[in-house]
Amino acid sequence: MKVVVIAGGQGTRFVSGNREIPKAMIPIGGKPILEYEVEMAKRYGYTDFLFIIGHMGDQIEHYFEDGRRWNVNIEYYKEEKPLGTAGALGCLKNKLTEDFFVFYGDTVMDFDMDAMLAYHKEKQADATIAVLQVPMEEAHRFGIMQTDGEGMITAFWEKPKNPVKMYRQPAQTGTRGARGGYTANPPSSIAGCSPSSPAAGRCVPLLKGLMTTRCVYDCKSCVNRRSNEAKRAMFTPEELADLTIQFYRRNYIEGLFLSSGVLRSPDYTTERMIECLRILREEYRFNGYIHAKAIPGTSPELVQRLGLLADRLSVNIELPSQKGLQTLAPDKSKQAILRPMAQIRDRARESKAELVKSRHAPVFAPAGQSTQLIVGATADNDRHILHLTQSLYEKYRLKRVFYSAYVPVVENSLLPSKDTKPPLLREHRLYQADWLLRFYGFRAEELLDEQHPDFNPLVDPKCHWAIGHLEQFPLEIMNAEYETLLRVPGIGPISARRIVSARRHGTLRFEDLKKLGVVLKRAQFFIPCGGRMRQGLQFTAQTLQRQLEAMERGQLPPEECRQLSLFDSAG
DSSP: OOOEEEEOOGGGGGTHHHHHOGGGOOTTTTEEEEHHHHHHHHTTTTOEEEEOOOHHHHHHHHTTTTTTTTOOOOEEEEOOOHHHHHHHHHHTTTTTOOOOOEETTTTTOOOOOOHHHHHHHHHOOEEEEEOOOOGGGGGGGGGEEEEOOSSBEEEESSSSHHHHHHHHSOSSSSSSSOOOESSSSOSSEEESSOOOOOOSSOOOOOEEEBBSSSOOOOTTTTTTTTTOOOOOBBOOHHHHHHHHHHHHHHTSSSSEEEOOOOOOSHHHHHHHHHHHHHHIIIIOOOOOOEEEETTTOOOHHHHHHHHHOOEEEEEEBBSSSSHHHHHHHHHHHHHHHHHHHHHHHHHHHHHHHHHHTTTTOOOTTTTTTEEEESSSOOOHHHHHHHHHHHHHHHHOOSEEEEEEEEOOOOOOOTOOOTTTTOOOHHHHHHHHHHHHHHHHHOHHHHOOOOOOSSSTTTTTTTHHHHHHTTGGGGGOTTTEEEEEETTTOOOHHHHHHHHHGGGGGGGGHHHHHHHTTTHHHHHTTTBBBTTBBOOOOOOOHHHEEEEEEHHHTSSSSOOOOOOOOOOOOOO
């Protein structure tokens, strides 16, 4: 992967007299700024550089030459005239055929490049920018970004005179433009455009709201079912929009998750949800993150309108099998759930194609779609759930599948009794397996089979797979492919990339692997270094499983839990 460094500035303001040097060559602590950047990238294993030089670029070229002194490779591209960031990168499009980093050569920085790359790939973004949050009183000195609840960039202003006003009125129009960029460290409101240490994502506070608890359906597992004699509540679209904006202005939330019981019909309910979002977007100029639930059975025209107002849509499957639907939710059907999923997939694809032609094209659900599966309400095993998950990712291009451990709130012979504890550990293992499907190259059929349809709850799914496939180990760390390294317990995408890069420069020891981020307490059982396993390490499949279970015991989620409320009293 290339690191492109834009280093064409003069830097005359930073020196006295007639001495002129490029900004990138200004010395700090006895070294040019640019040298710090080279050293930082090298620490993360990135050694292929492309320097864009201009005014007095020969000084840079004379100092760094081909990069041999730093054990890196440096190429040069000289601008005849300043083209700006986009212009320079456009001239190099034939050289930049895969993901790449862009540095400005006049900035001393230190951030986790691997974490930023992982975040970029997770978001499937066109571009990801590392930013630094700055005090409001200093914001006028920087380029200011506005982001939504997921960190997607929604607006940009260059050194605004009054950033406070922009903070209070974030959206300039009632429409949302094309958004393909993300900040790697999403701020709550505004951020200065300066490199920083990006966190690989964070939790976003959302207001989770139901339009109504009334419902025409009689799903046996739901407290809001038609036959349940409970008091009902309902928001008007105006009330819920006002509540959301009040929470938002007080900085309690950064977005809204909107769902609803089915009032009268799916179309009638969706029309009320659309009106709520319309008020937020057009009247309150709310440009924060919105996740809206698309109700199965809703007409395609209304799903289209909902997707133009929301950032993400979800169609919840909830019960993983047709049998479960027929037994517990007879008013729902598999086809009614899958039909809007297909529509959202196709419309999102069309929206991206339209944005290529015009950046002013309307954006349909830019954060994609997701769904939720309830775990433990039916007899469906992990194997069935995981195969369903894989199919949803492949067929409907879902961003996420969420799993929810069933909490018994209803007494029914078809459901677990009310004193049954929610299967939180099982939910945890399914999330780990989901990660393996999305980022580690595993297939559902590899992880579970007919003889072993459920995960061992006492070890994580990757260890569970490795114990069952000891014939594939030990794996020599010095020549294994990147994709194969990902299958070793204790090695993730970041540490695997670091290994592939570091081993080009010499033989790796166990001490080196630890520095590269490998979790040796797991990995040591599956990898040798220099042809040798770790000294004194002896085990069988049975003893290995016991050791891994013992390691996991202290990291398991607690058995007892409770749902937290925004309105709980302190303490």
